[in-house]
Amino acid sequence: MxxxxxxxxxxxxxxxxxxxxxxxxxxxxxxxxxxxxxxxxxxxxxxxxxxxxxxxxxxxxxxxxxxxxxxxxxxxxxxxxxxxxxxxxLVKRSLEDTLLQGSIFSDPGHVKEFLQAKIGSLPHEVFLCLYLDSCLHLIECQEIFRGSITKTAVYPREILKEALARNASAIIVAHNHPSGNPLPSAADQELTQTLIQALALVEIPLLDHCIVSKRGFFSFSQSGFIKYDQN
The missing domain is CATH 1.10.150 (DNA polymerase; domain 1)
Structure with missing residues (x-):
């Protein structure tokens, strides 16, 4: 024994x-x-x-x-x-507090850690928006859509409305893949382009679209699909 x-x-x-x-x-x-x-x-x-x-x-x-x-x-x-x-x-709140206090570019790893802790292991798909101020500090993280294990209906108009309501200067969006594969689907890529174009109409840049899972993480920005000049 x-x-x-x-x-x-x-x-x-x-x-x-x-x-x-x-x-x-x-x-x-x-x-x-x-x-x-x-x-x-x-x-x-x-x-x-x-x-x-x-x-x-x-x-x-x-x-x-x-x-x-x-x-x-x-x-x-x-x-x-x-x-x-x-x-x-407590871990998730600590990570969120870190994003509230500094620019999201001060330590990009914090964004990844926060997103994986918040939604990476969920059994259902959710879609988050991280609204940022002019200094790229987090204003709020909002779960804006929730779906089944395979699909979430995301409406760019709603994201645009919520960003304007918070006077956001930029946003990051993220969702999880309960299947475990963090690579973007064709629908994910199409949604990203739609969001970039919709937000550009009101001069709010989409800084990144992140996909997280229990086993991985994908960033459209780090992979070169989204380009943003932080200067």
Missing amino acids: DSPIPQWPKNEQPREKLRLHGARCLTDEELLAIFLRVGIKGKSAVALAKDLLHHFGGLPRLLASSPDEFVRIQGMGISKWAQIQAAYE
Whole structure:
């Protein structure tokens, strides 16, 4: 049987490893075990965390799990699900705060991290608009459309109306591919061109169209499909 964590050598216990070496030195199982706090009879919190990750197929699917899915696992209850979801929400809010405080070009990686955390693991497709001011700081991130697992109906007129209502100087749009493949479809490419043309009529540039999934990220801007001179 797996011995309880307090019986492990001190330097192998997840909390002690975190204290001594930082969070990056811990495995997914060890980080998750810190939230679980205790295991069940015959399994340490680390072993239980490993079982959870195996059951859901990794962290993205675990973080997107519903309470009903989560509590079906032996030893799991609604309180543990709530603790994990609260921590995940704090991460997303922290990333959004970073975008609110600085230009989106100050660290492009923050946009990717924020979008993947916010919508990358969702089982349904959503379409986001990030409205930016004249200094390219985030004004607001809005989920403007939600669709099925295969298709979202996106109306450029609605995006244009919402951008004008917020006095946006530029926007970034993003959506997720629940299938896992982040590459743009022909419809995605057509929509991007339609948005560029529609927004140009009111002098609001489309800076990027990002597609995120559990396994990848695609940027129309980084791939050369959208060109913007930030100077």
